[in-house]
Amino acid sequence: xxxxxMVELATDLTVREVARAAETVLGRSVQVTPDxxxxxxxxxxxxxxxxxxxxxxxxFDLSIPLDRLATVQxxxxxxxxxxxxxxxx
Amino acid sequence: MGLLxxxxxxxxxxxxxxxxxxxxxxxRFDAVTSPTEGELxxxxxxxxxxxxxxxxTFDPDCIEASAEAVRKWGTGTTGSRFANGTFxxxxxxxxxxxxxxGRKNAMVFTTGYQANLGVISGLVGRGDHLIxxxxxxxxxxxxxxxxxxxxxxFRHNDPEDLYKRLRRMGDQAKGSLIVxxxxxxxxxxxxxxxxxxxxxxxxxxxxxxxxxxxxxxLGDKGRGLAEMCGVEExxxxxxxxxxxxxxxxxxxxxxxxxxFDLLRIVSRPYMFTASLPPAVIAxxxxxxxxxxxxxxxxxxxxxNADQLWNGLRDxxxxxxxxxxxxxxxxxxxxxxxxxxxxxxxxxxxxxxxAIPPATPxxxxxxxxxxxxxxxxxxxxTVLSVFEQLGQEFGLLKRPRRAxx
Numbered sequence: 001x002x003x004x005x006m007v008e009l010a011t012d013l014t015v016r017e018v019a020r021a022a023e024t025v026l027g028r029s030v031q032v033t034p035d036x037x038x039x040x041x042x043x044x045x046x047x048x049x050x051x052x053x054x055x056x057x058x059x060f061d062l063s064i065p066l067d068r069l070a071t072v073q074x075x076x077x078x079x080x081x082x083x084x085x086x087x088x089x
Numbered sequence: 090m091g092l093l094x095x096x097x098x099x100x101x102x103x104x105x106x107x108x109x110x111x112x113x114x115x116x117r118f119d120a121v122t123s124p125t126e127g128e129l130x131x132x133x134x135x136x137x138x139x140x141x142x143x144x145x146t147f148d149p150d151c152i153e154a155s156a157e158a159v160r161k162w163g164t165g166t167t168g169s170r171f172a173n174g175t176f177x178x179x180x181x182x183x184x185x186x187x188x189x190x191g192r193k194n195a196m197v198f199t200t201g202y203q204a205n206l207g208v209i210s211g212l213v214g215r216g217d218h219l220i221x222x223x224x225x226x227x228x229x230x231x232x233x234x235x236x237x238x239x240x241x242x243f244r245h246n247d248p249e250d251l252y253k254r255l256r257r258m259g260d261q262a263k264g265s266l267i268v269x270x271x272x273x274x275x276x277x278x279x280x281x282x283x284x285x286x287x288x289x290x291x292x293x294x295x296x297x298x299x300x301x302x303x304x305x306x307l308g309d310k311g312r313g314l315a316e317m318c319g320v321e322e323x324x325x326x327x328x329x330x331x332x333x334x335x336x337x338x339x340x341x342x343x344x345x346x347x348x349f350d351l352l353r354i355v356s357r358p359y360m361f362t363a364s365l366p367p368a369v370i371a372x373x374x375x376x377x378x379x380x381x382x383x384x385x386x387x388x389x390x391x392x393n394a395d396q397l398w399n400g401l402r403d404x405x406x407x408x409x410x411x412x413x414x415x416x417x418x419x420x421x422x423x424x425x426x427x428x429x430x431x432x433x434x435x436x437x438x439x440x441x442x443a444i445p446p447a448t449p450x451x452x453x454x455x456x457x458x459x460x461x462x463x464x465x466x467x468x469x470t471v472l473s474v475f476e477q478l479g480q481e482f483g484l485l486k487r488p489r490r491a492x493x
Contacts, residue, residue: 047446054223054242063258065218065239 014079021055034076053078062086109424110431113442123147124336124462127439135467137457138440142306142414143386144462145336145379151372158371165366171353178370185377186341190312190327194349196342197370199362201301201330202228204340206235207358208297208328209268213238218258218265220294222246222280224449229268229299235358238266245273245449248284255292263293271303271314275448275456277415279303282318290323297326305334305380306414311387335376337369390414390461393468397459400472405485417443417454418475421484426453429478436474 011034019032025048038044044052049072053064056078062085072078106113120128124144125136145151158178166173179197186195198204209232213219219238221229224245233240241258244250255262267289269280282298289296300313308316311334315324326346331339342352353359365373380386391412398412407419420426423444430442433455441456448454459468479485 045446050242051223054244057241057254057257061257063241063254065241066233067237067239 010083011076011079014082015075017056017059018052018075018078018082021052021059024055025051032075034074034079036075037073038075038078039073056082060086106427109427111434113427113430116434116439124460125464125467129434129439132437134434134437134439135463135471136439137459137463137471139460140302140333140458141336141460141462142302142334142390142458143336143376143380144460145334145376147462148336148376148379150379151336151375154375155368155372159366159368162367164368166364168363169360170364171360173364176364176367176370178367178374179364182370182374182377183341185374186343189310189377189381190343191321192327192343193345194343196349196352196359197365198340198342198359199365200338201328201332201340202231203358203362204328204330204342205229205299206232207356208326208342208352209233209266210236210358211352211356212236212295212297212326213266218261220251220255220265220267222269224273224275225268226270226274226299226301227447229270246278246280248281248288251285252288252292255288255294265292265294266297267294268297268299271298271300271307272413272415273449274302274415275443275454276409276417277302277413278409278411279307279314279413282314282320282324286318286320286323295325296323297328298324299328301328301330301340302333302415304329306387306390309384311380311384331369331373331376334380335373337373337376339365339369339373386461390459393459393461393463393465396465396468397457397471400468401475404472404476404479406475406479414460415456415458417456420453420455423453425482425484426455429455429482429484432478432482433474436478438471438474 015032015034019030022030022042030042036042038049049069050066053069057064060082064085068081072081118127118129124141124146127134127136162176166176170179183195183197187193198207205228209229213236215237217238219233219236219240221233221240221242222245223242241254243254269285272279286296298315303313305311307314310316315321315327326342326344328342329340331337394414395412398408398416401416401418402408409417420429426442426444433440443454443456445451
């Protein structure tokens with residue numbers, strides 16, 4: 001990722017929103033960093049991940065096509081994807 | 090080390106379920122003697138989880154047609170229709186399905202799963218947009234992956250959420266394909282199709298309805314939810330199966346699409362698999378005739394569905410929003426679901442244990458499906474077993490209610 005402070009700020013905010021979306025779907029509190037592995041560290045299965053994405057689509061008023069999730073492993077990957085899609089939108 | 094090591098996370102939960110009694114994912118029947126009865130470990134059980142909605146698996150006419158076809162045409166086609174040719178029965182079944190649905194074209198697939206795979210991956214591809222109900226069947230999700238289309242999910246049975254997500258897509262909403270199911274296979278709930286059709290029309294999208302569990306079940310003529318809701322003209326594609334109300338195996342698509350024949354050469358799950366054997370085609374053709382001729386089967390099915398759903402609800406079990414041939418009882422947790430499932434089997438009632446992630450909202454379910462072939466007495470037996478076990482395991486708070 002680039003080193004601009006604006007980009008880092010956006011990433012921080014997005015990571016926080018991913019955590020909030022995960023908490024809504026999972027019904028428990030989670031601690032995340034950009035390096036958190038979604039499946040392994042958060043015990044999120046494929047269905048829960050799709051539900052988290054649905055929450056995020058509403059929070060960011062954005063379409064996140066499921067096929068883009070193929071490359072998402074960490075919370076950082078997911079937040080990068082969202083930030084990329086937001087720029088495009 | 091082995092290739093399956095990556096799945097070892099399932100080992101402990103699976104062993105735990107098996108340790109509680111019979112393995113629910115590998116039940117072995119020693120005999121199946123009617124659409125509603127089987128034998129298991131020398132014991133008679135009532136079959137209440139087989140999607141045999143019209144009870145046609147033992148219909149004498151269907152059996153006779155099937156037996157005649159196997160003698161006349163042999164046991165199998167030994168290949169795909171693309172390579173080995175179409176047998177007369179395949180063509181006749183396609184003509185019959187098109188006529189039944191009032192559509193120009195029909196296409197038969199080897200399973201219902203492959204029908205979704207073959208139709209959806211043929212209709213949309215890279216760069217297209219596919220809009221799925223969040224609770225879609227696995228075959229629809231797998232089709233989405235095969236298609237490589239961009240996939241957006243909307244909240245289950247929520248037309249407003251569908252509208253919101255399509256609007257969010259901007260220009261890309263036009264020409265996208267929305268996929269919904271007639272009756273959802275876990276809870277037995279139906280899609281609000283009228284409202285969804287309105288959204289589809291406003292946004293210029295296409296609509297596919299999977300009537301797997303609603304064909305032969307809903308609508309005056311048994312064509313399914315689209316017929317019941319009076320919106321058949323606005324449904325572009327209907328997919329269904331022969332493995333439920335028609336009592337065999339296979340799947341189909343019907344539509345008025347002008348370039349329908351192209352689907353046969355672009356649909357890989359159609360092209361690269363063996364076609365259905367003549368015996369299956371013959372029994373399915375006969376079952377379709379029975380479905381069309383005997384609306385009494387649907388009346389009986391609904392009466393049986395009402396009896397089971399009302400009975401369970403009156404006892405205080407958590408069931409779906411309305412009576413349906415599929416009735417799911419929500420269990421408080423997986424351990425209780427497994428315990429109840431085993432106890433029901435011990436007491437002669439076979440139904441389906443459904444656990445997350447195959448179920449909506451992460452809830453374990455005892456999923457049952459009634460048949461027109463169930464007798465009222467069989468359903469009474471099922472209800473009394475449920476009541477007895479519900480009280481034994483503390484699932485029913487209220488005392489027994491006098492039956493009407």
